[in-house]
Amino acid sequence: MKKILSILFSFFVLTVGVSYAEDGDIWDNYGDQNFYGNSKAVSDEEFDKALESKMKKKKKKNKNIPKGSEFHQANETQSINEAGEELNILCVPVNIALRDSRFIPVGHYNVIGEKKDGRISLKLYQAHSLIGEMPAIETDDDFNQDTVNFVKIIEDKDNKLKLIYGSIDFNAYSIIDVAE
Numbered sequence: 623m624k625k626i627l628s629i630l631f632s633f634f635v636l637t638v639g640v641s642y643a644e645d646g647d648i649w650d651n652y653g654d655q656n657f658y659g660n661s662k663a664v665s666d667e668e669f670d671k672a673l674e675s676k677m678k679k680k681k682k683k684n685k686n687i688p689k690g691s692e693f694h695q696a697n698e699t700q701s702i703n704e705a706g707e708e709l710n711i712l713c714v715p716v717n718i719a720l721r722d723s724r725f726i727p728v729g730h731y732n733v734i735g736e737k738k739d740g741r742i743s744l745k746l747y748q749a750h751s752l753i754g755e756m757p758a759i760e761t762d763d764d765f766n767q768d769t770v771n772f773v774k775i776i777e778d779k780d781n782k783l784k785l786i787y788g789s790i791d792f793n794a795y796s797i798i799d800v801a802e
Contacts, residue, residue, distance in 0.1 A: 710734070710773035710787065712746070715799035718754070718783070726754045733773040734738040735794055736789050742794045744787055758787065760793035765793070 664672075673741060710733045718726040729748040731753060742758040765786045767774070778784040785796045 714774045719799040719801040756796050758796040760792050760794050
């Protein structure tokens with residue numbers, strides 16, 4: 623027991639350093655040195671000039687997401703165009719039958735609408751792999767959606783679903799069959 627106490631006491635004494643200051647404050651020992659290397663004192667005018675240049679650089683940054691008072695009706699179109707194409711993720715709750723006797727299994731898909739040679743098609747991707755493509759019909763209907771970019775499945779008729787798609791370029795829908 624005496625050994626343990628003597629070891630603990632000596633460990634305590636060795637780890638606790640004694641600090642003292644001679645005349646004056648402890649920071650007086652550092653003199654004109656600073657922790658960032660040798661630098662000169664800065665006047666108030668130089669400080670204000672540097673602060674103004676930093677503020678100008680900060681104002682020049684273009685923010686893609688409108689926030690607070692910076693968002694106005696006049697720049698709404700610009701912010702939509704700068705936001706880029708959003709991912710339209712679709713949760714497919716049932717197997718979907720395609721026209722070429724293949725089917726799309728239950729899962730989550732990124733839907734991309736494509737307009738080529740006057741024809742509209744909706745492509746379903748998982749990661750970078752194209753899982754399926756289906757023809758669609760362009761419409762002016764926004765399907766009472768709150769956002770510009772949307773994709774959703776709604777029930778249509780017996781064993782049929784309606785896949786609705788909207789983007790900045792066009793709105794479209796496709797009638798799809800449920801695989802049995």
